[in-house]
Amino acid sequence: MNKEFFLKNLEENKYLVETRFKDYFDKNYSLAEPLFYALDAGKRIRANLYFETLKMLGKEITSLDIDYALALEMIHAYSLVHDDLPAMDDDDMRRGKPSLHIKFGEDKAILVGDALLNEAASIILSLATSNSLYAKAGKYLFDHTGYKGMIEGQVLDLRRPKTYDKDYLLNVYDKKTSDLFKAAIISGAIVSEASNEEIKILENYAYKLGLAYQIQDDLLEDTYKDELNILNIMQKTDAIDLLDAINKDAKVNILKFSNNDFLLLLVDYLSVRKK
Numbered sequence: 001m002n003k004e005f006f007l008k009n010l011e012e013n014k015y016l017v018e019t020r021f022k023d024y025f026d027k028n029y030s031l032a033e034p035l036f037y038a039l040d041a042g043k044r045i046r047a048n049l050y051f052e053t054l055k056m057l058g059k060e061i062t063s064l065d066i067d068y069a070l071a072l073e074m075i076h077a078y079s080l081v082h083d084d085l086p087a088m089d090d091d092d093m094r095r096g097k098p099s100l101h102i103k104f105g106e107d108k109a110i111l112v113g114d115a116l117l118n119e120a121a122s123i124i125l126s127l128a129t130s131n132s133l134y135a136k137a138g139k140y141l142f143d144h145t146g147y148k149g150m151i152e153g154q155v156l157d158l159r160r161p162k163t164y165d166k167d168y169l170l171n172v173y174d175k176k177t178s179d180l181f182k183a184a185i186i187s188g189a190i191v192s193e194a195s196n197e198e199i200k201i202l203e204n205y206a207y208k209l210g211l212a213y214q215i216q217d218d219l220l221e222d223t224y225k226d227e228l229n230i231l232n233i234m235q236k237t238d239a240i241d242l243l244d245a246i247n248k249d250a251k252v253n254i255l256k257f258s259n260n261d262f263l264l265l266l267v268d269y270l271s272v273r274k275k
Contacts, residue, residue, distance in 0.1 A: 001261030006269070009262055013051045014044040016061070017069045024070070024119075034104045034112045038077045041095040045270070046072045046184040052262045053188030053202070064127050065191070068134060071120040072184050075145050078116035079154075079180075081109050088158060137187035149179040157228050166233060170211060178210025201253050208250035209267065215243045216271050247271055 001009075021039050025032040047069035054061055084091040084099040085106060092102050101109035121142070128135035143149065153175025160172070185206045189199050218230045219239060225232065230239045247267050254263045 001265060003265070006262060006265045009052070010043070010048060010269075013048045013069075016051070016066050017044055017047040017073055020066050020070050021073070031108065031112055031115055034100055034108050035115060037103065038081050038100055038112050038116060039073065041097070042073070042076075044069075044073060046076050046180060048266075049181060049184035049206075049263075050188045052266075053185045054192055056257055056259045056263060057189060057192035057194055057198075058259075059188075059192040064130060064134065067123050068127060068137070068187065068191075071123040071138075072141070072180075072187070074116045074120040074123075075141070075183075076180060078113040078120075079145075079150060081113040081116070083154065085109060088154070131191070133191045133193070137190040140186050140190060141183040144179040144183040149175055153177070153179065160228055164228070164233065166230075169228060169230060169233065172228060173211050173214040174207060177214045178207045181210040181213070182206040198257075201256055205250050205253040205263070208246050208253070209270065212243055212246045212250065212267065213270050215239060215246070216273065219243070243271060 021036075025035045027033075050069050050072055051061055051065070054065060059065075080094060081100045083089050084094055085101055091099055093099060097103075099109075100112060104112070124134065124138035124141065128138060145151070153172050156168075156172045157176060160168070182203055185202050186199055189202050194202070215230055218224065219236065221227070221229060221231070230242075234242075250267050251264060254260045254267070257263075
């Protein structure tokens with residue numbers, strides 16, 4: 001797979017999930033507009049991870065899978081809406097436009113985050129009634145995005161000590177970012193009936209991919225002294241060396257699978273992205 005074909009797949013996967021959510025919310029309800037606003041942006045990396053894991057493992061993408069990918073994107077979107085709130089990261093901009101609480105108010109931002117998580121759970125429950133594999137995948141998803149996973153990462157970030165080391169930082173990045181990457185990839189593996197050995201390899205790939213994604217974010221920051229950032233604990237050249245080593249490990253893991261082209265190219269794609 002060359003870069004052009006990789007980008008084509010990226011956009012096709014994005015189109016699948018975006019087509020699904022455009023008519024998802026009932027416009028007769030008060031939160032319909034801000035809910036759409038919360039979802040109407042992004043590269044759909046988590047949906048792509050889910051779809052491409054299915055493809056790699058030989059499973060056809062069905063309408064059930066498109067709904068599952070939408071649930072993944074809803075969980076990601078809710079986490080960003082809440083993350084931007086003044087009580088957390090207090091960010092006024094998100095993806096080049098006003099954060100949801102700036103445009104619609106803090107009250108609606110809180111409720112939109114709640115609603116997105118609720119809708120994601122509703123989707124997963126519906127899928128679980130159709131196929132028990134989606135119930136198993138959903139359990140993995142919520143285990144890794146709940147208080148032991150993604151939410152724990154947010155707590156550790158918000159309540160970080162004044163001084164921290166690499167182990168602390170990477171643990172936060174594992175929880176905040178890698179755990180949702182794991183959820184997307186392993187959900188795809190579960191519904192594809194992958195073996196326990198394959199799941200273990202894919203978990204390590206997802207772990208490394210999430211760390212690399214977050215470190216690249218750090219390297220793109222202009223101001224970071226008051227934030228959790230790898231550049232606060234090591235020189236930029238050392239951080240780049242660490243990023244390269246993590247990417248190498250991720251590639252070693254995904255090369256154990258055939259039909260791995262997309263997930264292999266994704267490693268470099270995420271590490272050369274710009275703001």
